[in-house]
Amino acid sequence: MQKIVAIALNTFRESIRDRVFYSLLAFALIMLAFSLVLGYLTVGDEIKIIKDFGLAAISLFGVLIAIFVGISLVYKEMEKRTIYVILANPISRYQFVLGKYLGLSLTLLVEVVVMTAGLFALCYLKQQAIPWDLFTAIVPIWFELQLILAVALLFSTFVSPFLSGLCTLAVFIIGHLTLDFKQLVANLDSSPLKMTADVLYYTFPNLEILNFKARVVHGVDIALADFLFSLAYASCYTIMILALALFIFNRRDIR
Amino acid sequence: MIEPAISFNRVSKTYRTGFWGKSFIALDDLSFEVRRGEILGYLGPNGSGKTTTFKVLLDLIRPDTGSITVFGGPADQQARERIGFLPENPYFYMYLTAAESLHFHGRLRGMSRDERKSRIPELLHLVGLDHAEGRALRKFSRGMLQRIGIAQAMVNDPDILILDEPMSGLDPSGRKQMRDIILGCRDLGKTVVFSSHILSDVEVMCDRAAMIRQGKLQGIVQVGEMLDSRITHWEISCTNLPDASRYAGCIAQQTKNQLLLKVGDEAEAKNMMWDIEQSGGRVLSFGPLRTSLEDLFINQSGE
Numbered sequence: 297m298q299k300i301v302a303i304a305l306n307t308f309r310e311s312i313r314d315r316v317f318y319s320l321l322a323f324a325l326i327m328l329a330f331s332l333v334l335g336y337l338t339v340g341d342e343i344k345i346i347k348d349f350g351l352a353a354i355s356l357f358g359v360l361i362a363i364f365v366g367i368s369l370v371y372k373e374m375e376k377r378t379i380y381v382i383l384a385n386p387i388s389r390y391q392f393v394l395g396k397y398l399g400l401s402l403t404l405l406v407e408v409v410v411m412t413a414g415l416f417a418l419c420y421l422k423q424q425a426i427p428w429d430l431f432t433a434i435v436p437i438w439f440e441l442q443l444i445l446a447v448a449l450l451f452s453t454f455v456s457p458f459l460s461g462l463c464t465l466a467v468f469i470i471g472h473l474t475l476d477f478k479q480l481v482a483n484l485d486s487s488p489l490k491m492t493a494d495v496l497y498y499t500f501p502n503l504e505i506l507n508f509k510a511r512v513v514h515g516v517d518i519a520l521a522d523f524l525f526s527l528a529y530a531s532c533y534t535i536m537i538l539a540l541a542l543f544i545f546n547r548r549d550i551r
Numbered sequence: 552m553i554e555p556a557i558s559f560n561r562v563s564k565t566y567r568t569g570f571w572g573k574s575f576i577a578l579d580d581l582s583f584e585v586r587r588g589e590i591l592g593y594l595g596p597n598g599s600g601k602t603t604t605f606k607v608l609l610d611l612i613r614p615d616t617g618s619i620t621v622f623g624g625p626a627d628q629q630a631r632e633r634i635g636f637l638p639e640n641p642y643f644y645m646y647l648t649a650a651e652s653l654h655f656h657g658r659l660r661g662m663s664r665d666e667r668k669s670r671i672p673e674l675l676h677l678v679g680l681d682h683a684e685g686r687a688l689r690k691f692s693r694g695m696l697q698r699i700g701i702a703q704a705m706v707n708d709p710d711i712l713i714l715d716e717p718m719s720g721l722d723p724s725g726r727k728q729m730r731d732i733i734l735g736c737r738d739l740g741k742t743v744v745f746s747s748h749i750l751s752d753v754e755v756m757c758d759r760a761a762m763i764r765q766g767k768l769q770g771i772v773q774v775g776e777m778l779d780s781r782i783t784h785w786e787i788s789c790t791n792l793p794d795a796s797r798y799a800g801c802i803a804q805q806t807k808n809q810l811l812l813k814v815g816d817e818a819e820a821k822n823m824m825w826d827i828e829q830s831g832g833r834v835l836s837f838g839p840l841r842t843s844l845e846d847l848f849i850n851q852s853g854e
Contacts, residue, residue, distance in 0.1 A: 302658035306644065313646045377642040381703065384609045384636035385659040386628050550611040551566070 299387045303395025304402065311365050311403040320364065321407060324357035328414045335422075343422050344513055350415035351433050351509045354408060358441040359468055361407050362400070366448030367460040369396050370545065379550055389546045397449055397538065404441050408434065432523065433512040439530040440506045444468055446534045450541040453548070470496060471503035501533045554623035555584040556711055556742040562607060562617030564766075577603045578614065579766040585711075585744055590737055592753035592774070593746040595763040601746040602639060604763070605713050609636055621711070632660065635704030639715040639746075641696055645689035649680055649699055652688060653706055660707040667706075674702040679728060693720040701732060712736060714745035718752055730756060782839040785820035787812045792832040798823070809835070 311317050331349035335342035370393065373379040383392060412434055416426050447467050451460030478493040505526045511518055564578040578600050585591050595601050606612040608619055608626055621630035643652055650671060657667040675681045678698040688696065697720045704712055717733070718726050733756055736743050747753055753760050754774060762769040786803075788811045795802070795810055801823070804811035814820035817839075824834055 298661065299659055302655060306647075306655055310644065310646060377638070377640070378644060380606075380611060380638040381636070381641060381643060381656075381700075382659065383611055384631065384634070384638070385656065386631040386661065387659055388628050547613075549566075549613060550606070 299385075300391050300395040300398065303382075303387075303392060304398035307369075307396050307399025308402045311400060312406070314365070316364055317361065317403065317407075320357055320361050321410060324353055324407075324411055325414050327353045327357070328411065328418060332418065343419065346418055346422060347415070347427065347430065347513045348509065350411075350418065351430065351437070351513065354411045354415065354434065355437045355440070355509070357411065358404060358407055358437060359444055362404060362441050362445040363448055363461055363464050363468075365400055365403065366445045367452050367457045367464060369400060369449055370452040371455075371457050371460070374550065383550060390542050393449070393453075393542055393545050394538075397445065400445055400449075401442060404445065405438070408438050408441070430512060432518060433508045436506040436508050436523075436526055436530070439527050439534075440503055443501055443503070443530050443534045443537070446537040446541065450537050450544070453541050453545040467500060468503065470500045472507075474500050475502050475504045501530075506530055553587060554620075556587045556589075556622060557585040557608065557626075557744070558620045559583055559604070559608075560618050560620070562604075562614045562619060564603060564607060564612060564614045576766050578607065581617070581763070581766070581768055583761055583768055583771060585742060586759075587742055588737065588740050589758040590733065590743045590745070590756055592757035592760040593744055593763065594748075594750070594753060594760055595746070595769075599763050600766040601763060602715055603766075605636070605638075605715055605744075605746075608713065609634065632707070633710045635706070635709040635712045637697075637700045637704040637712070637714045637717055639719070641700035641703070643688050643696065643699065643703075646687065648685050648687050649675065649691075650684045652699060653702060656703045657706050662707055670706065670708070674705060677705075677732065678702045679725075694722055694725050697721055697729075698725070701729065709741075711742045712744070714743065716747060717745050718747060718749055726752075784840050785814050785817055785838070786840050787814065787820060787824055787827070787837050788835045789827050789832050790835060792827065793830055797830075813840075 328350055331346045331353070334349060335345045338345050370379075373382070383389065412430075415430070419425070419427050444464060444467070448460060448464045451463045455463070474493070474497045478497045481489045481493045484490070506529075508518060508523070508526075510516075559581050562578055562581045563576075566575045566577050567573070568575055581600075581604065593601055593604070603612060607614050608621075609631065610626060610628075619626040621633065624630060644655070647655065653671045653674065654667055657671065662670070672681070672684075675684055678701055680695065680698050680702070683691070683695065688699065691699065697717070701714070701717065704714070712733075714733070717729055721729060730752065733743055733745065757774045759771055760774055761771045788809060790809050792798075792810055795805070798810070798812055801812040801814055802810060803813040812823065814823055820837070824837055827834055
């Protein structure tokens with residue numbers, strides 16, 4: 297365990313000493329500020345626009361960080377050959393991969409916390425109250441980011457960063473569309489299309505299940521069971537993908 | 552019988568390159584033992600399988616067949632606690648400072664904070680980097696990285712050191728320091744295996760030298776014993792000879808006033824030397840000529 301923690305803390309240190317992380321974080325905070333402008337320009341409920349936009353920014357930039365930092369996670373170690381020195385130590389491959397994952401997970405936590413604080417500050421500025429209920433949307437966002445990170449890690453163990461970036465992005469997009477697609481073709485009379493929709497739906501994670509943003513912003517009631525189910529769903533998926541990544545990485549030759 | 556430090560038993564590894572699996576034999580039925588407390592030089596041309604041998608030992612690469620033991624046990628995670636490894640051109644996390652990097656490796660090797668705190672300054676001193684303790688590794692020169700590499704390999708005082716080209720990138724004083732460190736390890740009873748292209752280093756430091764070519768072990772030679780058996784002939788250089796034609800059969804080189812003679816047999820050479828002095832010539836030097844490991848190595852690798 298000490299070894300996993302050592303790798304995790306080191307990975308965390310690496311990512312917070314990385315310029316990409318800061319530029320993304322800075323850009324994300326600018327986006328938040330931009331929601332103020334957008335609020336002015338829109339007729340209607342200004343605070344809703346800010347919340348809507350803010351949650352979208354947390355999710356989008358979280359995914360960008362997960363992808364940008366996550367894809368290079370293992371691959372970069374191999375490319376820069378730092379991995380030889382690390383794995384020659386008495387640590388197992390699974391300790392290495394888990395450590396890397398947890399380190400980045402921590403980085404994402406920092407991102408989400410900083411952005412949430414920014415969003416709360418904006419809301420406080422507007423209505424002198426902190427919208428704690430937004431956590432109902434933010435916690436599932438964090439779980440989604442964990443899942444995306446695991447996917448990025450999985451690809452990172454066997455393909456180049458560029459390709460794994462594309463693949464992870466594809467999983468993210470498909471994951472958000474598969475439910476819509478399935479429902480769309482359900483009314484059609486084409487069985488190949490239906491089959492495709494089914495295959496997509498059952499192989500890719502259904503990320504829409506973790507999207508509570510609109511409901512939270514518009515004050516729609518959310519059943520606790522739905523909420524917990526979505527978190528459990530994401531956790532199971534994350535663990536499965538991590539296990540697959542470990543399995544692949546464990547069989548690899550580190551040449 | 553004492554268990555050898557490391558034992559390779561019929562280890563083979565074939566790489567597949569490209570999608571359709573054009574294969575390349577990296578290690579071919581490799582068997583040899585590294586004895587406890589010895590310094591073994593591991594020689595071979597580029598791409599002969601030296602680094603692959605080390606990676607198989609460290610479980611970075613899984614062999615197709617064969618097995619490896621470390622102190623009689625399997626070469627697993629636990630065994631790696633007793634092995635320090637310096638890769639060829641070591642790469643580290645460049646955003647860490649020298650001390651941070653050693654602390655990190657110490658943690659990966661399961662050392663407590665107290666152990667690390669006493670050991671790391673010692674090591675930095677040993678490799679001559681105490682002045683650079685707080686500097687980020689990205690500002691290090693190649694030779695300094697090599698020094699951090701050896702410090703990292705020795706951080707938990709392991710029984711076996713595996714050094715892949717330890718001398719590369721070092722300046723003369725660095726080479727001497729590295730040589731002293733390696734010889735110092737032998738005095739402490741440690742087992743050292745290092746690969747090198749610089750054969751004089753191998754001649755000076757090693758107890759035995761193993762040679763590998765195209766993944767096959769060419770042989771292991773005892774470096775000390777070889778010093779005698781490798782004398783090929785004796786050389787006499789002399790001057791002021793009144794009649795050089797007497798030695799016509801032995802002349803290797805002749806300049807205006809100097810003569811270099813080569814004689815196969817020691818007694819004959821000594822006689823000849825006496826003869827030269829008697830006839831009024833003057834002997835400038837006399838000594839045996841050895842095939843260097845280099846020659847031996849080039850002969851064996853057939854290049």
